[in-house]
Amino acid sequence: MKENTYRTSSGTIHYWSSITTPNAITLAFLPGLTADHRLFERQMEYFDGKYNIFVWDAPAHASS
Incomplete structure (x- = not known):
């Protein structure tokens, strides 16, 4: 994941x-x-390499 x-x-x-x-x-x-x-995190780990994946931090949440 990048x-x-x-x-x-x-x-x-x-x-x-x-x-x-x-x-x-x-x-x-x-x-x-x-x-x-x-x-x-677990879903991203499981699906990585099998599908394209996109996940975000909505505005005012965590890194955003």
Whole structure:
């Protein structure tokens, strides 16, 4: 998983992604209120290398 950032006028959003192949299915993990990307650590570990993965920290949560 590679950590990336996306800058907006309201702040910086942190997200993690693992792109296996451009044509692979992409799984998006979106943690809910009061949670962050760590909620899906085991799922990210399990699916890494099998699917493209995207997970973020919503604004005002954890790294974002």
